[in-house]
Amino acid sequence: MDAGALVSDDIVIGLIEEATKTSECSRGFILDGFPRTVPQAAKLDEMLAKRGQTIDKVLNFQVPDSVLVSRHWTHTACRARRVSRSPCRGDCCPQQCCSSSASAQ
Secondary structure: OOOOOOOOHHHHHHHHHHHOOOHHHOOOOOOOOOOOOHHHHHHHHHHHHHOOOOOOOOOOOOOOHHHHHHHHHHHHHHHHHHHHOOOOOOOOOOOOOOOHHHHOO
16 A cells, blocks of 8 residues: 555455444445445445345436546645645635645645
8 A cells, every 4th residue: 555556355345344343333334435346346245244234325426527527636736735835726626625624634
């Protein structure tokens, strides 16, 4: 991970398995962006089956590519300003990621 290499599905499932055992997840949890592949979905199903759990809801957002590209570049610009500590113009994104709390991150 430190070298920027992809993390294996087994490691990711292990991390998810540990994280979802916490009391914070006792009533359920949301996985954002996972699984992305059929093998990942199969491993997730296996992990849940061992615990007697199943997936009960799936959300699939249909977003036009143009919106995704626009948001990506907007957030990239905001992130670059935060990293370089450049002043925020205040118009970088609707979430106002250049606010004082986000700048501290």
